Amino acid sequence: MKAAVLHEVGGVPRFEEFPDPVPAEGEVVIEVLAAAVENVDKAVAAGKHYASGKYLATMPMIPVFDGIGRLPDGTVVGFGNVRSPYGALAEKTVVPEGAYAPIPDGIDPAVATVMASAITALTMKTAAGLQPGETVLVQGATGVAGRLAIQVARLLGAGRIVATGRDDTQLAELRADATINTAVSDEALQKAFDEAGAYDVVIDFLWGRPTEILLRALTPDTFAFGTPTRIVQVGEVAGSDLVVPADALRTSGVELYGAGRNLSPESMGEAYQQVVDWTRAGELTFAIDRVPLSEIESAWQRGSSRGRRLVVQP
Numbered sequence: 001m002k003a004a005v006l007h008e009v010g011g012v013p014r015f016e017e018f019p020d021p022v023p024a025e026g027e028v029v030i031e032v033l034a035a036a037v038e039n040v041d042k043a044v045a046a047g048k049h050y051a052s053g054k055y056l057a058t059m060p061m062i063p064v065f066d067g068i069g070r071l072p073d074g075t076v077v078g079f080g081n082v083r084s085p086y087g088a089l090a091e092k093t094v095v096p097e098g099a100y101a102p103i104p105d106g107i108d109p110a111v112a113t114v115m116a117s118a119i120t121a122l123t124m125k126t127a128a129g130l131q132p133g134e135t136v137l138v139q140g141a142t143g144v145a146g147r148l149a150i151q152v153a154r155l156l157g158a159g160r161i162v163a164t165g166r167d168d169t170q171l172a173e174l175r176a177d178a179t180i181n182t183a184v185s186d187e188a189l190q191k192a193f194d195e196a197g198a199y200d201v202v203i204d205f206l207w208g209r210p211t212e213i214l215l216r217a218l219t220p221d222t223f224a225f226g227t228p229t230r231i232v233q234v235g236e237v238a239g240s241d242l243v244v245p246a247d248a249l250r251t252s253g254v255e256l257y258g259a260g261r262n263l264s265p266e267s268m269g270e271a272y273q274q275v276v277d278w279t280r281a282g283e284l285t286f287a288i289d290r291v292p293l294s295e296i297e298s299a300w301q302r303g304s305s306r307g308r309r310l311v312v313q314p
């Protein structure tokens with residue numbers, strides 16, 4: 001079969017022949033229809049992710065551990081848990097029986113690869129209990145997940161949406177009510193957070209410095225009742241650590257949640273169905289750069305820009 005084959009840690013996958021996967025007992029071979037290349041896949045291939053060891057144990061290997069494909073009986077499914085060295089950037093891959101779920105009719109497989117990012121955005125409701133009319137701050141709004149979070153906030157009835165990013169051109173493309181550029185001095189950023197108003201819910205893809213400064217902005221400088229702000233931790237593109245001064249929690253009313261709060265098979269199922277319904281109705285749109293598998297080498301190096309997801313189709 002044809003596959004994107006990685007020969008060394010930190011290398012670039014090449015389009016070449018690779019032996020077809022042979023299923024062991026309890027496994028099934030999947031014909032791959034689409035696979036998204038995300039930051040996490042590049043981090044794994046570069047040996048910079050905690051899961052790198054598992055996926056890079058045998059070289060050469062095929063990157064990307066989930067995708068959309070067709071079972072031998074013709075059912076189109078979203079799959080995960082590929083058996084390394086087989087990955088999703090190939091014509092075929094192999095997974096344990098049951099490590100997949102059907103994709104509803106009428107959903108393009110390339111779109112289906114990006115739906116997880118919209119489900120993640122729904123944690124502003126599942127984790128933080130967003131109510132219609134509330135103000136949402138999307139920290140890191142110019143990426144794929146951030147742009148979807150703006151759409152999701154709108155669909156959930158947010159009253160006001162404030163978006164942060166570090167590029168004015170991209171910020172201007174967003175359908176937010178106000179934008180904040182984080183690539184300014186700490187003082188200027190704190191002032192911008194202050195001036196953009198109170199926030200009920202923050203969905204945070206950045207963490208690190210911008211969120212430390214947000215906490216400073218949320219901390220009252222007089223004795224006053226704090227306005228509760230529920231922050232949902234989702235990503236960490238600006239830094240994995242955060243200094244939280246004691247008074248930032250004690251006096252601000254800030255509540256810090258992980259995106260996994262309140263997640264259960266039922267709430268995941270509801271979030272998935274909600275995203276499917278919005279997608280079918282055309283209310284939620286996904287920005288995708290489709291690339292044939294044969295172009296993986298240049299596409300991997302080029303990446304995707306301006307909030308678009310690179311989706312590879314064999």
Ligand SMILES: NC(=O)c1ccc[n+]([C@@H]2O[C@H](COP(=O)([O-])OP(=O)(O)OC[C@H]3O[C@@H](n4cnc5c(N)ncnc54)[C@H](OP(=O)(O)O)[C@@H]3O)[C@@H](O)[C@H]2O)c1
Nearest residue numbers: 116117120142143144145146166167205234235236237238
């Ligand atoms: N996609 C998902 O479903 C999902 C699920 C859970 C968690 N996450 C996490 O959420 C984060 C974003 O994912 P994504 O898929 O949206 O990534 P993405 O499309 O690559 O977007 C990343 C965004 O972060 C910005 N950025 C990068 N470094 C920054 C920095 N130092 N300071 C400020 N902004 C910075 C980039 O801005 P520029 O355009 O200016 O470079 C870009 O807008 C990642 O940490 C990811 O692991 C994603």
